[in-house]
Amino acid sequence: MPKDQNVAALNLDDYKYGFKDPDSYVFKSEKGLSRQIVEQISEMKEEPDWMRKFRLKGLEIYESKPVPKWGADLSGLNMDEIYFYVKPSEGEGRTWDEVPEDIKRTFDRLGIPEAEQKSLSGVGAQYESEMVYHRIKDDLAAQGVIFDSIEDGLKKHPDLFKRYFATVIPPHDNKYAALNSAVWSGGSFIYVPPGVEVDIPLQAYFRVNSENLGQFERTLIIADEGSKLHYIEGCTAPTYSTDSFHSGVIEIIVNRGANVRYTTIQNWSNNMYNLVTQRARVEEDARMAWLDGNLGSKITMKYPSCYLMGRGASGEIMSIAYAGPGQHQDAGGKMVHAAPHTTSEIISKSISKGAGRSTYRGLVQVQKGAHNASSNVECDALLLDENARTDTYPYIEIDENDASIGHEATVSKIGDEQLFYLMQRGLADDEARTMVVRGFIEPISKHLPLEYAVELNRLVELEMEGSVG
Amino acid sequence: MTGKKELLVIEDLHAAVEGNEILRGVDLTIHEGELHALMGPNGSGKSTLAKIVAGHPAYAVTKGSIRYRGEDLLGLEVDERARKGLFLAFQYPSEIPGVTIAQFLRHAKSARTGEDISVLDFYDDLKVAMQKLDVDEKFAERFVNDGFSGGEKKRNEILQMAMLKPNLALLDETDSGLDIDALKIVSDGVNTLHREREHLGVLIITHYQRILNYIQPDFVHVMVDGKIVRSGDRELATHLETEGYESMRGQLTAAGS
Ligand SMILES: Nc1ncnc2c1ncn2[C@@H]1O[C@H](COP(=O)(O)OP(=O)(O)O)[C@@H](O)[C@H]1O
Ligand SMILES: [Mg+2]
Numbered sequence: 001m002p003k004d005q006n007v008a009a010l011n012l013d014d015y016k017y018g019f020k021d022p023d024s025y026v027f028k029s030e031k032g033l034s035r036q037i038v039e040q041i042s043e044m045k046e047e048p049d050w051m052r053k054f055r056l057k058g059l060e061i062y063e064s065k066p067v068p069k070w071g072a073d074l075s076g077l078n079m080d081e082i083y084f085y086v087k088p089s090e091g092e093g094r095t096w097d098e099v100p101e102d103i104k105r106t107f108d109r110l111g112i113p114e115a116e117q118k119s120l121s122g123v124g125a126q127y128e129s130e131m132v133y134h135r136i137k138d139d140l141a142a143q144g145v146i147f148d149s150i151e152d153g154l155k156k157h158p159d160l161f162k163r164y165f166a167t168v169i170p171p172h173d174n175k176y177a178a179l180n181s182a183v184w185s186g187g188s189f190i191y192v193p194p195g196v197e198v199d200i201p202l203q204a205y206f207r208v209n210s211e212n213l214g215q216f217e218r219t220l221i222i223a224d225e226g227s228k229l230h231y232i233e234g235c236t237a238p239t240y241s242t243d244s245f246h247s248g249v250i251e252i253i254v255n256r257g258a259n260v261r262y263t264t265i266q267n268w269s270n271n272m273y274n275l276v277t278q279r280a281r282v283e284e285d286a287r288m289a290w291l292d293g294n295l296g297s298k299i300t301m302k303y304p305s306c307y308l309m310g311r312g313a314s315g316e317i318m319s320i321a322y323a324g325p326g327q328h329q330d331a332g333g334k335m336v337h338a339a340p341h342t343t344s345e346i347i348s349k350s351i352s353k354g355a356g357r358s359t360y361r362g363l364v365q366v367q368k369g370a371h372n373a374s375s376n377v378e379c380d381a382l383l384l385d386e387n388a389r390t391d392t393y394p395y396i397e398i399d400e401n402d403a404s405i406g407h408e409a410t411v412s413k414i415g416d417e418q419l420f421y422l423m424q425r426g427l428a429d430d431e432a433r434t435m436v437v438r439g440f441i442e443p444i445s446k447h448l449p450l451e452y453a454v455e456l457n458r459l460v461e462l463e464m465e466g467s468v469g
Numbered sequence: 470m471t472g473k474k475e476l477l478v479i480e481d482l483h484a485a486v487e488g489n490e491i492l493r494g495v496d497l498t499i500h501e502g503e504l505h506a507l508m509g510p511n512g513s514g515k516s517t518l519a520k521i522v523a524g525h526p527a528y529a530v531t532k533g534s535i536r537y538r539g540e541d542l543l544g545l546e547v548d549e550r551a552r553k554g555l556f557l558a559f560q561y562p563s564e565i566p567g568v569t570i571a572q573f574l575r576h577a578k579s580a581r582t583g584e585d586i587s588v589l590d591f592y593d594d595l596k597v598a599m600q601k602l603d604v605d606e607k608f609a610e611r612f613v614n615d616g617f618s619g620g621e622k623k624r625n626e627i628l629q630m631a632m633l634k635p636n637l638a639l640l641d642e643t644d645s646g647l648d649i650d651a652l653k654i655v656s657d658g659v660n661t662l663h664r665e666r667e668h669l670g671v672l673i674i675t676h677y678q679r680i681l682n683y684i685q686p687d688f689v690h691v692m693v694d695g696k697i698v699r700s701g702d703r704e705l706a707t708h709l710e711t712e713g714y715e716s717m718r719g720q721l722t723a724a725g726s
Contacts, residue, residue, distance in 0.1 A: 439567025
């Protein structure tokens with residue numbers, strides 16, 4: 001990748017995303033979670049009664065489920081310290097000029113409006129609990145593509161919304177999906193009509209600004225028959241000494257013959273608990289690809305999944321995790337083969353540095369009747385230090401014996417001879433290591449649009465700086 | 470004395486790895502512009518010498534000195550030596566999966582020159598260098614040494630040398646595994662660079678004299694058991710071809726007893 005590629009638009013020089021703006025909001029809930037807060041959110045959003053009930057049900061389920069013990073350590077996450085709803089401004093802008101000045105400045109610093117001009121079909125921007133900006137290019141809107149905040153989706157397209165909402169990830173799926181069901185706010189609602197191809201990506205950007213904030217975006221994407229969509233999600237927050245919390249739910253319906261790619265480059269500050277549920281329902285001959293880049297956060301638990309429901313459906317999960325000191329990336333994926341001739345592939349690449357810890361956790365399931373399913377899983381871990389740690393938990397459940405399942409896992413270190421070779425060509429130690437790491441993630445980064453591949457490489461470079469003791 | 474400036478001066482070099490002494494008092498001087506050949510049987514310490522000059526951390530220098538253009542080399546890191554124009558063509562080059570030759574070379578080139586070269590200039594240079602070495606343009610987009618044949622690896626080393634324009638090139642068994650056509654092309658690459666850069670000093674490490682038909686050395690040295698036991702002109706290489714190294718080994722024993 002040429003080094004001087006213009007990446008200004010993506011603004012990556014540092015964890016300079018760590019900057020913060022003065023708090024400004026038109027409403028901030030009390031700390032902690034209560035039925036009253038849930039009702040308040042629903043009321044402020046002027047929701048129909050069914051949604052209010054849905055939220056309260058979500059709260060009930062959340063409260064009934066224990067904190068999961070099987071994954072990363074969540075004991076430090078104190079819900080009583082979290083603000084569950086902060087409304088930064090009134091209404092959502094359709095132009096950046098309609099966004100309050102200080103918030104607009106933040107997104108300028110993050111390079112979002114510039115990227116929108118240059119390389120995107122549309123942008124949604126969330127600040128604290130609400131989307132503050134949403135816009136899609138006119139030609140796509142003219143073709144019937146809907147790209148709204150989730151709240152507007154519910155208001156403006158109630159039938160379509162209700163038909164799909166929470167059908168892929170019901171509240172009882174897991175504790176944090178239940179929590180999101182109760183307090184969701186912000187996120188996108190996307191509908192791509194049959195046969196329409198959105199070739200240039202749409203992007204959503206999530207920004208948390210104030211301390212102890214909980215952000216609970218909810219995204220619903222419906223790609224109708226034969227349509228195509230690439231959606232990119234980015235996220236950052238200031239660094240605080242106390243913890244913040246992000247728990248999104250992303251549901252995707254990939255109808256017959258449609259093709260959806262969902263890319264996340266998660267670069268939360270290192271005080272963020274990031275517990276996200278994302279799942280796609282993939283119909284006949286449709287294709288879903290998740291590309292999940294987890295670089296930031298304190299703890300991430302995130303396993304994008306594909307439910308391959310229609311004959312010939314296929315799913316792909318590519319996951320990159322970078323765990324530096326104090327970080328635990330517990331990531332992976334889930335492929336459920338529920339129909340014949342379905343195919344899936346999971347490629348996971350993790351890098352652990354210092355006392356950083358990465359975990360691959362994956363499930364491949366072939367259900368009864370899903371004949372001739374095939375699945376391939378590859379997980380590679382790269383350890384940069386002696387005390388870095390990686391674990392692999394691959395679960396495989398097969399109920400048909402004609403399934404073809406491949407699994408491969410490797411753990412490696414940067415070799416002394418590799419380093420000597422690169423340094424003999426003039427590269428400094430950390431530059432040489434960075435190069436090996438870049439090469440390691442290349443099988444995944446090559447699937448990113450150029451600007452994002454450059455961004456990812458830059459992020460890795462930044463993480464690698466000073467990695468030499 | 471040639472009157473030329475000293476490029477590399479190795480004096481009484483002793484080196485060990487894991488407590489085993491491998492080099493046992495090496496003396497070698499290369500002046501600017503000179504072509505030297507270092508020959509010797511397998512295991513005699515030729516690669517070790519090259520790696521120590523390049524700064525490989527696995528070897529401990531226990532005695533002696535290495536000076537490069539008047540500067541003490543032993544105090545410098547591997548990359549510092551490289552940036553000062555010291556180049557080692559590896560006997561066994563490492564694979565760097567996922568990194569293309571072009572990406573790698575661009576980084577190396579800007580490290581070597583200390584400035585960011587424009588993409589266009591870089592690709593122009595690269596193209597010319599590749600043509601000279603008769604490698605396909607697609608070569609630059611392949612991952613460094615990943616799945617390369619022995620011959621491809623050697624060409625890649627020479628391509629890098631041509632791009633990085635060193636002052637001193639150590640070529641460790643660059644001829645091994647090459648068929649005669651490839652050998653000619655690679656030798657041509659070395660000769661061309663040597664013509665273009667008249668200060669370039671070259672140390673060709675080999676245990677066959679075959680390559681010396683294409684690259685004509687000014688001096689030939691023979692290493693046996695971690696010591697240079699004979700030095701001479703190119704006649705020495707021919708002599709070795711007929712007599713073998715065994716006679717040298719005898720000499721060493723005689724000298725050492
Ligand atoms: N890293 C190393 N660890 C242990 N032994 C080594 C190492 N490098 C070289 N040697 C030993 O040093 C001797 C010289 O090796 P080498 O320099 O590769 O010889 P040559 O290049 O002349 O064939 C051999 O006996 C070899 O086994
Ligand atoms: Mg050797």
